Amino acid sequence: MLCYSKIQAMLPEVDIVILNHNGKRFLNECLTSVLKSTYTKKQVYLLDNASTDDDVAYVIKNYPEVKIIQNPLNNGYCAAYNIAFKTCPGEYIICLNNDVTVAPNWIESLVNLAESDQRIGAIQPKLLSYHQPTHFEYAGGCGGMIDVFGYPFLRGRIFTEIEEDKGQYEDIAPVFWTSGAAMFIRKSALEESGFLDETIVHHMDEIDLCWRLRLAGYSLYVQPKSVIKHIGGGTITTASFKKTYWNHRNSIYIMLKNYELLQVIRFVPVHILLDYVVILQSLLKFNFTTVRAILAAHTWILVNLILIISKRQEVQQKRKVSDKRILPYMYHGSIVYAHFVKGVNKFSQLKNNKQHENKPDTSSLEWAAGTTA
Numbered sequence: 001m002l003c004y005s006k007i008q009a010m011l012p013e014v015d016i017v018i019l020n021h022n023g024k025r026f027l028n029e030c031l032t033s034v035l036k037s038t039y040t041k042k043q044v045y046l047l048d049n050a051s052t053d054d055d056v057a058y059v060i061k062n063y064p065e066v067k068i069i070q071n072p073l074n075n076g077y078c079a080a081y082n083i084a085f086k087t088c089p090g091e092y093i094i095c096l097n098n099d100v101t102v103a104p105n106w107i108e109s110l111v112n113l114a115e116s117d118q119r120i121g122a123i124q125p126k127l128l129s130y131h132q133p134t135h136f137e138y139a140g141g142c143g144g145m146i147d148v149f150g151y152p153f154l155r156g157r158i159f160t161e162i163e164e165d166k167g168q169y170e171d172i173a174p175v176f177w178t179s180g181a182a183m184f185i186r187k188s189a190l191e192e193s194g195f196l197d198e199t200i201v202h203h204m205d206e207i208d209l210c211w212r213l214r215l216a217g218y219s220l221y222v223q224p225k226s227v228i229k230h231i232g233g234g235t236i237t238t239a240s241f242k243k244t245y246w247n248h249r250n251s252i253y254i255m256l257k258n259y260e261l262l263q264v265i266r267f268v269p270v271h272i273l274l275d276y277v278v279i280l281q282s283l284l285k286f287n288f289t290t291v292r293a294i295l296a297a298h299t300w301i302l303v304n305l306i307l308i309i310s311k312r313q314e315v316q317q318k319r320k321v322s323d324k325r326i327l328p329y330m331y332h333g334s335i336v337y338a339h340f341v342k343g344v345n346k347f348s349q350l351k352n353n354k355q356h357e358n359k360p361d362t363s364s365l366e367w368a369a370g371t372t373a
């Protein structure tokens with residue numbers, strides 16, 4: 001038997017990076033729960049995105065064990081976390097929102113899973129609603145999926161239909177993307193995929209990163225044994241111009257960038273057509289905010305075609321696997337049609353969702369991270 005100190009020395013270092021901007025109201029509960037994490041080989045960081053309040057001073061005074069990474073500009077999720085990716089030395093990095101609470105043993109199962117297969121690039125915990133913990137949380141659910149036309153959805157949420165957590169998604173399962181609210185990433189994988197794309201600024205940044213991790217040959221999973229409660233919705237409201245703009249702009253942008261040319265020709269025009277269906281519906285409802293946001297998103301795409309071509313070249317040069325390997329992890333239909341026409345409200349109702357990755361064997365690693373669950 002290995003002694004306890006030797007076992008601890010064998011554990012990989014995990015850096016927990018909590019993004020913050022004027023979020024002092026969340027920090028006490030978040031940091032208290034994270035610091036109670038039972039995984040021993042960890043370092044907690046506050047990644048402060050140019051807060052104008054006294055957030056940093058508050059953390060330095062009350063949580064001296066937390067290290068500070070200061071971004072002098074509030075220039076978005078992507079730019080901030082890219083600083084952390086360059087700074088943090090651990091084998092694994094957890095990107096964590098400041099409006100979450102975690103279970104004490106939330107890290108062990110993530111490490112076990114990641115250590116079972118060196119080609120696992122990212123893992124997502126199960127995200128439950130802080131205010132309604134019997135239900136999944138809007139931003140993460142139990143793992144992110146996407147259809148071939150670039151519309152994302154979740155195991156646990158399709159558009160605004162959020163499922164109750166009844167244990168229906170308790171399996172370790174392959175997912176297409178992991179939520180940026182709580183994303184466990186292998187740092188060495190980032191060196192192959194590239195960091196977050198700062199052109200995106202907000203929304204769908206984690207989907208783009210996960211897509212590129214798959215292009216680099218990595219797999220992605222959800223680990224439901226790791227449980228997080230997330231408040232969510234604190235920065236940009238669901239029905240806002242900004243949220244609609246960023247989502248519609250970035251969904252087209254990442255398709256143009258990450259798909260092979262054949263799939264760009266097949267799927268992007270359909271996505272644009274569906275956007276105009278939304279515009280027509282919004283006009284009938286006198287929802288001019290949505291109309292303006294989508295038109296602004298399409299205008300950005302047209303104005304920035306040269307930039308998009310340049311970004312596409314960067315991605316395609318790094319590609320290690322073809323779309324033939326990527327497409328099986330997408331929904332081969334339109335989630336828009338499935339939900340709004342056929343009435344599909346749950347992930348489990350999708351009939352042709354193809355997921356072929358084998359579940360990694362974590363049994364031999366359970367001892368290493370100190371859990372027998």
